[in-house]
Amino acid sequence: MKTIAAGRVVFWEGGGLWVVDVAPDAPSRNETHAHHAFQLTFSLGGDFSLHLEDRVVPGPFAVVAPDAPHAFAARGLVALLFVEPEGPAGRALTQLMAGEPAAVIGRERVQDAPELIAQAFAHPAEARGKLREVGQLICNRIAAHVRTVEPDRRVRQIIKWANDNLDRGLSIEQAADAVGLSPSRTSHLFVEQTGLPFRTYVLWLRLKRAVDAHKEGLDLTGAAQAAGFADSAHLSRTFKRMFGLPAASLDLL
DSSP states (O other): OOOOEEEEEEEETTEEEEEEEEOTTSOSSOOOBOOSSEEEEEESSSEEEEEOSSOEEESSEEEEOTTOOBEEEEEEEEEEEEEOTTSHHHHHHHHHHTTOSEEEOOHHHHTTHHHHHHHHHTOSSOHHHHHHHHHHHHHHHHHTTSOOOOOOHHHHHHHHHHHHTTTSOOOHHHHHHHHTOOHHHHHHHHHHHHSSOHHHHHHHHHHHHHHHHHHTTOOHHHHHHHHTOSSHHHHHHHHHHHHSSOGGGEEEO
């Protein structure tokens, strides 16, 4: 499959930072999709726009909310900061967005984030480590804007349990046992606190692990197995549903 974008990707607990250089002959935009995390997008010299059902949100800096259907059009170098809504930065963004599916971010809020990301990306020896540091710094800045309340203790326990046991099959019944609730109560509480079903959250975790495994050198089949997907086709379907394009079309280190 033809590569339409190349770059670097790093993850940490609660977020991830992708810096990609989108080819000039890439499709005009990817397919409409939605993912679990906030997506803050920064131009690093390239151009982009977010296409929602009723409007287009232009760059150079913009944010789209979790589970908001959108398509993404870009050319050149751009950065995508994914912020999971359960963490401090995600809870702050939830308040700041006030229910809006997407918005332009003013330069006064962006501050020097694009420059810091670009410098980290260009680091000759420690690009991935520097990108992780910068991504976490930006998240800490976002979290400092708003005082927020942590998710319910039991939901935090479920999130930790899911991350610790991702190498095996996970069900809502097992999650319920881990926190001493009924499956129905656990399911309701998780959706109430995170905005999505437990199964969808687990798929997001598996997708992050698969991307990490792929950039470490595994092919898509090996990455799918490492992340607990049924097979590479299951990984590919999930990736396309959450990011709007095939995993094989990206060259990420």
